[in-house]
Amino acid sequence: MGVTKQYFKDQFRVDKLTLNHEETSDFYVSCWQTDQSPLYLLCVRLTVFLGCASVFIASMVLSSQSFSLKFWPIYMTHWGVFMIMATSGLALIVSIVACIQGSIDLDFGLPWYVRLYWAFLVITVPLAYYITIFYYSFLTALIEDFAVDPALDFFVHAFNSIAMFILLITSKNPVHILQFVYPFVFAVIYMVFSIIYYYSGGTNPYGEEWIYPMLDWSNPGPTTGVVFACAALMLIVHSLVVLMALFRDYLVSTCITSKRNSINIVQY
Template sequence: MGAAKKYLNNQFMARKFFLENEEASEFYLCSLQSNRSSVPLLLIRIVIFLGCLGIVLASGILTGQAIDAKYWPIYLTHWGILLNTVCAFLACCVSIAAYAQGGIDATFGLPWYVKAYWFSFNAAVPIAFFITAFYYAFLSSMGEEFAINQVLDLFIHGINSVLMMCLLLTAQHPSLILHFYQPISVTLVYLVFGIIYYFAGGTNPNGDPWIYPNIDWRDPGPATGMVFASAAMIIIIHLLVVLISLARDWFSKRYIRDSRTMSFNS
């Protein structure tokens, strides 16, 4: 109980609201390695990036063939897989910089590209999990209009979360409670887009004046309720990500990493 109280006291310090961390190495070392090489995580991140990029390209191509490519940007799912790709790309950039420089110096704070990656990670992972949960809980049983291709459907609503889970489990950097505003800020941007799209006369591919049937602004009461419920769900998922990162770090420190014996092979 004392350890939990100490952890929470530390988590709710004002500085934890910002993208600052004393150990830059945590952003390019893998939780599954016992040495200090940046190569293992670099290779993992390249695979994840290629997977995310493949999903985005397949989604764009198949959407354009099945309906009209102009509708691709209206869905949160597609925002999510694009965010996954950006996050994985920035993760690769961090690892490449660490490999090229022999490490990353955070004496005067984390470099901007590390902060950009961390922000994208904090947003992409919870949003990916949210998209998977929301789709399979509320949308998948509503008909085929959300499933252009069954295989693609699995990749953009399921494998997206698998890739982000891999990114989460192989990282060493922390996930902080006070960073909940970062996934919320991205979804807030999407919410504003959705409202503007509705009042501008936008429709879905079937001509309906909504993007998702659960958020139909012709009936603002239920739509607003769904927005607040979704925001609460994203915050809960963010807290779950924090717990997963804590379990990951505990397992890694107990069974894989040992500060007394870690080598410094590059």
């Protein structure tokens, strides 16, 4: 009980919002390895980035066959597609720098590109899960309107969560409770965009006034309720991501300790 109390006391310190961390290797060394080589995680991140970049390109190309690309940026799903590509790309950059330099120096704090990657990660992981939950819970009944291609539909609404899950469970970087602010602000920015888009006369590719049917600002009352529900869902998803990171750390600690004990027994 004391450990739990100390954890929450530590998590609700204001400095948990500042993206400061005492160990740079947590951002380029896999939690599942016992040495400090950044090469293993580099290979994982390269694979994830290539997959995410492919989804981004495919989404642009296939969407252009169904509607004008000027409508592509209006959907949160596509914001998510861009974010997973950017996040995996930043993760790859961190690993490349670590491989070239041998390590990343902490003399002046975390380098800006590591902070940027961390910020993107704490936004994109819950965002990816949020998009998956939102789509398959509320929009699958409208799949004929929203699915440009069945295969692409899977990759932009489900693969995003898989890719971010891989980045999360293969790294050591922490996810703090107070960092819910980052995905929350991102979601607020999208909501503000949707309001501005509506009042500036924007439509979806089919000429309707809404981007998503439940985000119809011509009916502000119900839509406001949806916004609050979505905000609550984002907070819940972020909390689940925090728990996933904690469970990852627990599994790693257990597995590595067990492995070391086995080695010691064999050597003995």
